[in-house]
Amino acid sequence: MVLWLxxxxxxxxDVGQSDSTLHRGLGTDPESLDAQKARSVQAANxxxxxxxxxxxxxxxxxxxxxxxxxxxxxxxxLTYTFTIRADARWSNGxxxxxxxxxxxxxxxxxxxxxxxxxxxITDIVNAEAIISSDMSADELGVAAIDAQTLRIELTQxxxxxxSLLTHPSTFPAHSKLGNVDTANSTGxxxxxxxxxxxxxxxxxxxxxxxxxxxxxxxxxxxDLVHYHVIVEETVELNRYRAGELHTTDNVPPExxxxxxxxxxxxxxxxxxxxxxxxxxxxxxxPFKNNPHLRxxxxxxxxxxxxxxxxxxxxxxxxxxxxxxxxxxxxPPQLSYTNLEQEERNAIARSLYHQAGYSxxxxxxxxxxxxxxxxxxxxxxxxxxxxxxxxxFEVTLVGEEFQVLLTNVREAQITEIFRGSWxxxxxxxxxxxxxxLSSNPANMMGYASEEYDSLMQRAAAQVEPRRRRLxxxxxxxxxxxxxxxxxxxxxxxxxxxxPEVRGWEDNVLDYHYSQHLSLDVAR
Amino acid sequence: xxxxxxxxxxGAIPTLLLVVVLAFLLVHAAPGGPFDSERVLPEAIKQNIxxxxxxxxxxxxxxxxxxxxxxxGDLGPSYRYRDHTVxxxxxxxxxxxxLLGSLAMLLAVVVGIAAGTVAAxxxxxxxxxxxxxxxxxxxxxxxxxxxxxxxxxLAVKLQWLPAGWSGSTGAAxxxxxxxxxxxxQIAYIARLTRASMIDVLASPFIRTARAQGxxxxxxxxxxALKPAMLPIVSYMGPAAAGILTGSVVVExxxxxxxxxxFFVAGALNRDYxxxxxxxxxxxxxIITMNLIVDLIYGVIDPRVRYR
Numbered sequence: 001m002v003l004w005l006x007x008x009x010x011x012x013x014d015v016g017q018s019d020s021t022l023h024r025g026l027g028t029d030p031e032s033l034d035a036q037k038a039r040s041v042q043a044a045n046x047x048x049x050x051x052x053x054x055x056x057x058x059x060x061x062x063x064x065x066x067x068x069x070x071x072x073x074x075x076x077x078l079t080y081t082f083t084i085r086a087d088a089r090w091s092n093g094x095x096x097x098x099x100x101x102x103x104x105x106x107x108x109x110x111x112x113x114x115x116x117x118x119x120x121i122t123d124i125v126n127a128e129a130i131i132s133s134d135m136s137a138d139e140l141g142v143a144a145i146d147a148q149t150l151r152i153e154l155t156q157x158x159x160x161x162x163s164l165l166t167h168p169s170t171f172p173a174h175s176k177l178g179n180v181d182t183a184n185s186t187g188x189x190x191x192x193x194x195x196x197x198x199x200x201x202x203x204x205x206x207x208x209x210x211x212x213x214x215x216x217x218x219x220x221x222x223d224l225v226h227y228h229v230i231v232e233e234t235v236e237l238n239r240y241r242a243g244e245l246h247t248t249d250n251v252p253p254e255x256x257x258x259x260x261x262x263x264x265x266x267x268x269x270x271x272x273x274x275x276x277x278x279x280x281x282x283x284x285x286p287f288k289n290n291p292h293l294r295x296x297x298x299x300x301x302x303x304x305x306x307x308x309x310x311x312x313x314x315x316x317x318x319x320x321x322x323x324x325x326x327x328x329x330x331p332p333q334l335s336y337t338n339l340e341q342e343e344r345n346a347i348a349r350s351l352y353h354q355a356g357y358s359x360x361x362x363x364x365x366x367x368x369x370x371x372x373x374x375x376x377x378x379x380x381x382x383x384x385x386x387x388x389x390x391x392f393e394v395t396l397v398g399e400e401f402q403v404l405l406t407n408v409r410e411a412q413i414t415e416i417f418r419g420s421w422x423x424x425x426x427x428x429x430x431x432x433x434x435x436l437s438s439n440p441a442n443m444m445g446y447a448s449e450e451y452d453s454l455m456q457r458a459a460a461q462v463e464p465r466r467r468r469l470x471x472x473x474x475x476x477x478x479x480x481x482x483x484x485x486x487x488x489x490x491x492x493x494x495x496x497x498p499e500v501r502g503w504e505d506n507v508l509d510y511h512y513s514q515h516l517s518l519d520v521a522r
Numbered sequence: 523x524x525x526x527x528x529x530x531x532x533g534a535i536p537t538l539l540l541v542v543v544l545a546f547l548l549v550h551a552a553p554g555g556p557f558d559s560e561r562v563l564p565e566a567i568k569q570n571i572x573x574x575x576x577x578x579x580x581x582x583x584x585x586x587x588x589x590x591x592x593x594x595g596d597l598g599p600s601y602r603y604r605d606h607t608v609x610x611x612x613x614x615x616x617x618x619x620x621l622l623g624s625l626a627m628l629l630a631v632v633v634g635i636a637a638g639t640v641a642a643x644x645x646x647x648x649x650x651x652x653x654x655x656x657x658x659x660x661x662x663x664x665x666x667x668x669x670x671x672x673x674x675x676l677a678v679k680l681q682w683l684p685a686g687w688s689g690s691t692g693a694a695x696x697x698x699x700x701x702x703x704x705x706x707q708i709a710y711i712a713r714l715t716r717a718s719m720i721d722v723l724a725s726p727f728i729r730t731a732r733a734q735g736x737x738x739x740x741x742x743x744x745x746a747l748k749p750a751m752l753p754i755v756s757y758m759g760p761a762a763a764g765i766l767t768g769s770v771v772v773e774x775x776x777x778x779x780x781x782x783x784f785f786v787a788g789a790l791n792r793d794y795x796x797x798x799x800x801x802x803x804x805x806x807x808i809i810t811m812n813l814i815v816d817l818i819y820g821v822i823d824p825r826v827r828y829r
Contacts, residue, residue, distance in 0.1 A: 028787070032604035039559075111566075114574035116557075119564050132566040202603055202611060203779030203787075205688040228688045230777050231787070234670070235686065239777075242677045242685035402554025402792055409562065419560060441562035 021224040022500070022516060025236045027249040029202050029229050033189065035171035036107045039116040041422075042249075046227055047168035049208055049513045050191040054082050054101065054150070054165045059515040061426075061506025063162055067096060067172070067192065067215075068150070077157030077462040082150040089213035090174055091196040098144035100172035100192075105152075107173050110137040117169035120424065123161075125153045157462045160427035163327075167425065194220045194514035204229055208513070221502075221517030237495075246500050246518070247511070251493040253374055256313050259495070266495050269314040270505035271325045273423035274490030275431065276318070278367070278382075281414045282483060283445035286363050292355035293363070294482040297416075298334070299348035300389035301382055302341050307488050310377050314493075318486035321475055322431045325507040328468050329428040332476040334486075345389040352390045359391045368407060369418040371398040378487070379418065408443045419443070422490070426508060428471045429458075435478055446483045523820070526828035527813065534809045538802065542592070545801040546585055549794045556601035556792045575601060588798070597802075598795035602787065608799035611784055616803065619773070619780035623765045625700045630707035630761065635754065637708070638715025639742065645720060653712060660709025665768050669702040669775040686777040699776045703768050707761050714753050722750040748822055755818050762811040766804060 030043030035051050038044065048056070056066035065071075068082040088096035108115050109130040122128050125141025141153035154161070164170060174190045189197055194216065195208040208225040211217065228245060230236040233252035237259070240248050251259060251267065260267060278301075280287040280294055287294055303317035316324075320331035336344050357363050367383070369375040379396045386392040394416070399407065408417045423430040433439055436455055437447035451474050458470035478484070492509035499519045503511060557563070557571055572578040576587060591598060597608035641653040676698060677685035683698055684690040722728060723746055731745045770782035777783075781800055788796035820826040 029603065031602050034605060037604050111570040112574075114567075114571040116561075116563065116567065116571070118567050118570075128566075131564075131570070133570075200605075201688075201779055202606060202614065203783050204777065226688070228686070228777070229779075230686065231783075232774060235673075235775060235777060238670070238673050238678050239685045239689060242673075242681060242689070244685055244689035401790070402552065402558060405558050405560065406553040409558075421560065439562075440564060441560065443560075443562070 020222055020518060020520070021226055022222045022513060022518060023226045023228060023245045023247075024513070025230050025240070025245050025248040025250075026206070026227040027229075027236075028231050030206075033197060033200065035168045036104065036113060036115045036117070036173065038168055044168050045510075046197075046206060046208075047171065047193075048510060049193055049195045049225065050189075050197050050211075051168060051171040051193040053167065053170050053172075054084075055162055056166050056512070057506070057508060057510050059502055059504040059506075059512070061504075061508050061510065063166070066166070067101075071162075077159070078154045080152045080154075080161060081145075082152070084148045084150060085215055086148060087215045088192065089215065091191040091211045091213055093213050094174070094190075095147070096172060096192050097147040098150035099147070100174060101150050101170075102140075102142050102144050103175060104171055104173040105142045106137040106140050108169050109140055115169065117167070120164055120167060120169060123154045123156055123158045125155055156459060159462075159464055159467060160327075160425055160429065163425045163427060194512070195225060198224075202229075216514070220514045222513060225513045240495050240497075245495075246497045247503070248495040251313065251495060253311065253313060263495065266497060268492075268494045268496050268503065268505055270492045270509065271316075271323070271507050272490045272492040272509055273323050273326060273426065273430075273507050274420060275321060275323055276315075276418075276420050276487045276490060277321075278485040278487060279408070279417050279419050279444045280483065280485075281408075281411050281417070281445060282447075283411050284415075286365065287415065290355060291482050292351045293357070294485075296348040296351040296355065296390060297386060297392065298482050298485045299336055299344040299351070300386055300392070301485065301487070302385050303487060304341070305385070306378060306381060310381050311374065311488060314491045315488040316491075318488050321435075321478060321484060321486050322428045323423075323489045323507075326423070326428050326431075327426045328464060329471065331428075332472055332479060334479050348389055352392065357392070362391065362393055364393060364395065365415045366395045366397050366413070367416040367418070368397045368399055368404055368414055370401040370404045375418060411443070411445055417443075420490070428468075428475070429455075432471055432474055432478075435483065444483060446478075446481075448477065448481060448483070451477050451481075523817065523828050527817065530813050530816075534806075534813075537809065538805055541805045542589070542798065542802060543585075545798055546588065546794075549789075549792070549797050550581060552792060554792055556794060558792070575599065588795070592798075592802070597799040600788075600793055600796045602791040602793040602796065608795045611796060612781065612799055612803060615779055615781045615784055618778060619769055619782060622696065622699055622703065622772075622778065622780060623762070623769060625696065626703035626707065626765050626768075627758075627761065629700060629704040630711055630765075631754075633704070634708045634711025635715050635751075638712040639719055639747075639750075641712065641716040642719035642723065643738070643742075650716075654716070657709040657712045660705050661713070663706075665702055665706065665771045666775065668705055669698070669772055672698050672702055673775070687779065688777060695776075699772045699778060702775075703765055703772050706768070707764060710757065710761070711754060714757055715750065718750045718753045719746065722746045725749075751822055752819070755815060755822060758818070759808075759812045759815045763808055766807070 027042050030038060030046050031040055032038045032043060035047050038047060052066045054068035055063055058064045067084055067088050069085045071080060071082040073080055084098050090096055107113050109118050109127050111133050118131050126135055126139045129135040130137050130140060143151045145151055172192060191211055194211060194214045196211045198207040198209045200206045206227040210220055210223045233250050236248050237252055237255055239245050282288055307315045307317050319334045319337040322329060322331040324331060367379055369379045376398060383394050383396055386394055407414045421431060421434060432455060434441055435446045437452055454470050454474035458467050461467035461470060496503050501517045501519055502515045576584060600606050600608050600611055603611060637653050641650045644650050673685050676683045684695045687695050728741060728746055731741050769780060770786055773780040773782040784796060785800045820828060
């Protein structure tokens with residue numbers, strides 16, 4: 001056995017001295033690499049390498065032209081006309097035309113394809129009717145005027161449409177892929193991105209190779225990209241430390257302090273469009289029509305302690321629902337943001353009493369969270385904070401994620417629950433829409449006429465500055481209602497080896513492989 | 523013996539069916555569904571997805587559809603891996619798991635029996651104590667502790683071996699997982715062999731053999747080994763089950779794309795078809811393993827008759 005060990009030991013190699021292959025940790029498997037059917041962050045990360053939308057993001061997170069070289073927006077904000085690059089090609093050399101984008105968007109709304117992200121483009125003319133099978137997908141308000149001109153028509157202005165058009169669900173579809181579902185094996189999958197898929201071994205590895213036909217191929221530095229599927233964060237860390245990965249998908253909380261010490265300059269922490277929150281069930285007592293109790297709990301939660309002592313990976317305390325860093329938006333703050341925690345606790349106590357509770361007349365409430373070490377520690381800390389500041393007793397209930405989701409959605413036994421929301425695109429509406437009374441994902445059951453009408457007014461607004469004012473006004477109303485307890489804003493966390501060049505932190509946490517290069521001399 | 527095997531295999535069909543029925547009911551009884559997430563889907567889109575996967579049909583109808591397709595070898599589409607069918611996922615991952623499991627089993631049997639025999643022959647000496655101390659440690663430390671320690675030491679610190687499956691292509695990537703998987707079994711088998719060997723060595727027929735002037739090697743090789751193996755053979759069934767469950771952990775830790783990893787992911791994602799497909803495979807494997815063990819039993823022990 002020792003002999004075998006010695007023999008095989010010589011066969012391993014280190015990424016540090018390898019050829020031009022970039023090894024990236026991915027987390028879980030993409031559920032699909034069909035741009036229109038994919039759903040997860042992991043799938044989107046890979047799809048941004050092997051496909052390309054009309055627009056894309058630069059390394060530092062700015063919107064830039066991609067498959068479209070320019071576009072015009074009509075004054076009413078309802079018609080967008082894109083000019084596709086003449087030199088854009090598929091990985092088999094076929095020219096990329098406006099019709100391919102039409103096909104892609106039709107695939108997205110075609111009910112036969114059961115696409116998760118169909119709702120991102122419901123503002124395109126007829127999209128909603130097609131999704132509910134009342135119209136044929138051919139009637140979608142998207143047209144190829146000629147091979148290079150694409151026109152998209154909307155029912156109402158969507159100021160963030162350009163950022164939506166970077167999303168993989170809006171990528172083009174080659175006509176060989178057809179309008180409906182086809183089995184698409186790796187070998188025949190066509191790509192219009194900087195890379196093409198060589199192989200996919202589920203649960204293990206995705207291999208990508210430079211796409212020679214990509215219009216900007218000259219700018220691609222790395223020939224091969226390997227995405228390693230690694231579910232456990234500590235396993236990923238070990239593999240990074242063993243020299244098998246250039247970049248990681250995450251950094252585990254339990255090793256964070258040690259890593260900071262050991263490899264501080266390889267650690268990349270960046271603001272991220274995501275909010276960790278506790279939600280109330282607003283449809284049942286004790287939180288229904290009880291803003292005093294809700295505010296008391298929100299105020300008595302010492303967010304600074306949570307982000308410094310519990311999460312401790314550079315997260316920032318959240319006093320708004322929309323995270324900072326969101327484009328064209330300045331999130332309003334909770335009324336007590338500038339008070340010291342002790343002052344907050346004093347006000348919280350009096351609100352708690354006003355709500356009719358005291359030590360003699362306590363209220364028993366359950367807080368549900370999905371079982372994981374971090375969630376449990378946060379819940380325990382919050383439980384202690386509420387007990388100390390208010391004498392408020394909360395029972396912690398840890399549940400498997402799917403069980404938690406079911407309970408929260410049914411809103412019967414759920415009272416307080418932990419949740420998180422990650423922005424789909426860089427616009428405040430991706431957060432604020434969640435609280436619309438008509439949104440099925442609004443699991444709090446928040447229903448405010450004022451909020452809904454402000455959001456409606458914002459949606460109808462073409463002028464970006466006016467729209468922004470309405471959105472901020474809506475969030476101000478939401479925060480004044482204490483309908484939700486924002487706890488902290490997420491950060492993205494990666495380890496990036498020193499030889500990797502071109503990695504820039506950005507709020508979207510997009511890191512296209514085509515922007516990265518390897519400094520082999522190191 | 524052929525007749526016996528056939529009868530056993532036929533008898534396995536109702537068992538398998540029962541397992542499938544129970545698994546089907548259990549996965550559907552678990553709260554949540556395969557497409558639930560915090561991003562609750564608009565009703566129209568949810569309906570399209572449910573229709574696509576026939577989840578809008580009543581449960582009995584889904585069951586009949588599933589069984590009907592399964593009998594014809596179609597285990598359905600995976601709900602989580604939308605580009606793959608369950609059969610594709612199992613076909614890709616089962617050979618890896620079987621390779622891993624067989625190597626671990628082989629290592630466990632060879633090293634376990636050797637260590638146990640040595641310990642029995644040197645009963646109550648330092649050698650015996652050391653071997654049994656190792657065995658005790660092997661039994662008491664769970665795989666999810668052993669495996670990361672092996673990785674930390676041999677892959678991260680010394681960098682002799684790859685830390686994960688996709689980190690290399692050679693046989694090297696098998697070494698750590700196989701050792702991690704085999705260690706607890708080595709320990710069990712060593713203890714069983716020692717106890718059984720001590721028993722056998724004290725029996726009258728061994729004394730007779732010795733009295734006839736046979737050396738220790740000949741006594742062990744021709745007389746003691748076979749009868750001493752009976753408990754080990756009976757243990758093969760549970761050992762196979764142990765390696766099966768152990769591989770679920772080991773595959774996670776080393777990122778091996780084996781069946782165990784898909785089983786865990788399938789259960790967490792409520793990927794009904796994937797879980798059911800793997801349950802069928804696991805059940806079939808355990809039934810087969812038990813049959814093989816019973817057949818080996820007859821080869822070793824002439825007193826066993828198949829009826």
